[in-house]
Amino acid sequence: MYWRMAPCNRGVSGQRGQSHDDRRQMTRLPIMTATCACGAVELEAFGRPIASAVCYCDDCRKGADQIEALPGAGAVRDPDGGTAYILYRKDRIECSKGADLLRRYKLKETSITNRVVAACCNSALFMNFDRGPHWVSAYRARFAGDLPPLQARICTKSKPDGVVLPDDAPSYRGYPPGLLVKLLASRVAMALGR
Numbered sequence: 001m002y003w004r005m006a007p008c009n010r011g012v013s014g015q016r017g018q019s020h021d022d023r024r025q026m027t028r029l030p031i032m033t034a035t036c037a038c039g040a041v042e043l044e045a046f047g048r049p050i051a052s053a054v055c056y057c058d059d060c061r062k063g064a065d066q067i068e069a070l071p072g073a074g075a076v077r078d079p080d081g082g083t084a085y086i087l088y089r090k091d092r093i094e095c096s097k098g099a100d101l102l103r104r105y106k107l108k109e110t111s112i113t114n115r116v117v118a119a120c121c122n123s124a125l126f127m128n129f130d131r132g133p134h135w136v137s138a139y140r141a142r143f144a145g146d147l148p149p150l151q152a153r154i155c156t157k158s159k160p161d162g163v164v165l166p167d168d169a170p171s172y173r174g175y176p177p178g179l180l181v182k183l184l185a186s187r188v189a190m191a192l193g194r
């Protein structure tokens, strides 16, 4: 993720090669905004997300426990125990406000996965990796506006006992092949600079 502060070059884009910028603008739409509960931190995500899913895996449950225990933190999970994410390529999401307030939490010291929280109000904002995977899983609950439709409920074999899942999206006990294909395709597109 590129932590650019204010989107300062946007105002001058019209002065450069117009058609290139137009094409670039197209792939950057829609722009989605996520904010922490108090509004001090803001993320901007550009273009179509890779996927939109709710995860029930043990790590997401432990990560939610960890964040929900922070002072003043709100719920990270949905009432059924799932955590809802919107997945973006890491070159398509950035912190547009309050980057100095971001804090990383790890399940273990050796984990490559970070759950990133806004320190001002302990809102969970996104999950990323120290190395490896090319995407960022942003917490869906933090976004406003026209959210992409939910595509899948995943890792449901770890859902809490007694929870009956709604049938608003297909459920998978593990990671569905379709999601893995989408992740791979987005990696290829990113490598090709598309």
Ligand SMILES: [Zn+2]
Pocket (backbone or CB within 6 Å): 036, 037, 038, 039, 040, 041, 118, 119, 120, 121, 122, 123
């Ligand atoms: Zn805040």
Ligand SMILES: [Zn+2]
Pocket (backbone or CB within 6 Å): 055, 056, 057, 058, 059, 060, 061, 155
């Ligand atoms: Zn998970």
